[in-house]
Amino acid sequence: MEPVHTELFSHSVQHVLDLVGIFVFAISGALLAVRKNYDVFGMAVLAEVTALGGGLIRDLIIGAVPPAAFTDLGYFLTPLIATTVVFFLHPQVERINTTINVFDAAGLGLFCVAGTTKAYDYGLNLTASATLGLATAVGGGVLRDLLGNEVPSLLRWDRDLYAVPAIVGATVVVVLIKFQALTPATGVLAVLCAFALRLLAMRYHWRAPRAWHRRTTAAEELHL
Amino acid sequence: MEPVHTELFSHSVQHVLDLVGIFVFAISGALLAVRKNYDVFGMAVLAEVTALGGGLIRDLIIGAVPPAAFTDLGYFLTPLIATTVVFFLHPQVERINTTINVFDAAGLGLFCVAGTTKAYDYGLNLTASATLGLATAVGGGVLRDLLGNEVPSLLRWDRDLYAVPAIVGATVVVVLIKFQALTPATGVLAVLCAFALRLLAMRYHWRAPRAWHRRTTAAEELHL
């Protein structure tokens, strides 16, 4: 099926934004590899998978093969640059962790909006498009944690909200599409919405609730 | 490639059966999330992946993109309903574990038959169709356990037979197809066959053997 092209941003602007998102996601992959004591190839694999995995899953599902990750050389090389940086400078990189988290929040915002738009361009319905926007934004991180043999940090209750900002960003996009109001300006608004929400979640340690009775039980245990 | 349509059941009957299978599989995903102490979004992710993952793998392999999981709103919403139920009532849900296992066995039967039929409709040979029927039935559970950072319960020797009933169900379907005897009636028979086998495996704790010498070694250790 020939995709429609919802040109949200000009192609070159979109490309630069994509590369920024890919770079910061790759940094988080390479850093996990260092923490897990992997070698430099393990670092490169985790950097590539974290940065490109979410978009890869989306492209396989919407039938956009070969996926963008395999047709754009810049997408492939950026994680290798991130790997090199972390290889030589990882203590310094760890030290600016807060800065990285801010960029990661920006990547989250960009990817959920770009992912939703691309899925819609390929003819998926609004709910499916938003779901794939979420998958684009968080899929790479889940694959990173699987390859690191860790519980996916996305799913853990003791982490600040990560999925919710992406869900909100993707939802804003599909609402804009529904009311034919998706323009570069409103698209940026959706990105900023997800970005700001993630920053607030980190600042105030917002968490999502766990299943009901577990908390009651915990409280009871305390009273014993 | 344009798929043939082996209309096993009328479309609406098939749809209701699918939703029942999706619901019980989603319950098992959400329950694992509760046990792993995940938050409500982790519950929803595990519910969706467990319920739709097997069919998603099948659809990607046979080239049915976008997969059914992303085109049918009911498929997407059912796991969220299951998540809501488990969120508020998980102790009660755990208590009716046997009932759930019976429904899960029904889901196993339905999915292995529906998966085999769909793969054959897309032009795969009989062996491949049966393999994909098995993948449809058990794939979601394997992805659930991977996301839960657990050894896939499908592969463990100390669990009652789970793959075998699905293999038998899928095999019955391809034999029926080969002899051009697949009708709604014989299709139901294949479902019931897998369903009954799984119930018997749970009732009598049927297990599959492990590699030969390991057991000998264990016996020797006992004699020391």
Add this chain to the structure above:
Amino acid sequence: MEPVHTELFSHSVQHVLDLVGIFVFAISGALLAVRKNYDVFGMAVLAEVTALGGGLIRDLIIGAVPPAAFTDLGYFLTPLIATTVVFFLHPQVERINTTINVFDAAGLGLFCVAGTTKAYDYGLNLTASATLGLATAVGGGVLRDLLGNEVPSLLRWDRDLYAVPAIVGATVVVVLIKFQALTPATGVLAVLCAFALRLLAMRYHWRAPRAWHRRTTAAEELHL
């Protein structure tokens, strides 16, 4: 898209080589299942996934659906034969571990060359083709370790080089393609190149470096 056919070897020679590679990869999958105490179905699943997983990932990404793993009965049956061998003879199989590793190195060489060639035939650029050659060679092993709930041995620093020989083999192939010098003879050379490199890595325990400061820190700890 209709693929070009870079007939590297005659079809029947290629097929035999593929089956040899599939067999040895399947052995390594079945052996991990035995070590993890999985039952005979777990063994078969790990054998199939290890042997066919890398090619499956490649075929999904290049859009070659249904993947070769599902259209060629020999590809499907070979891992089951490997499972049967390991089931009855695994202590003997473990004892000839070195022999198996040599065959595995041969499989690595064959798969990285065949994977690169196939990806190029489907129109991917040279970098992407080499990456998919690597993925074909190592992807099955990574999926095996994920299903075994282990840290992927590919990524661990304390294992002899495994990715590098495959990267070298795939790179040789794309250089040959670029200079229009890929013939059966030079193709064999690329296979032997990867094969020899892996043998040397095993013989001399070549390892890849980890991130820089980690080693410094380890040295400092020693001095304290």
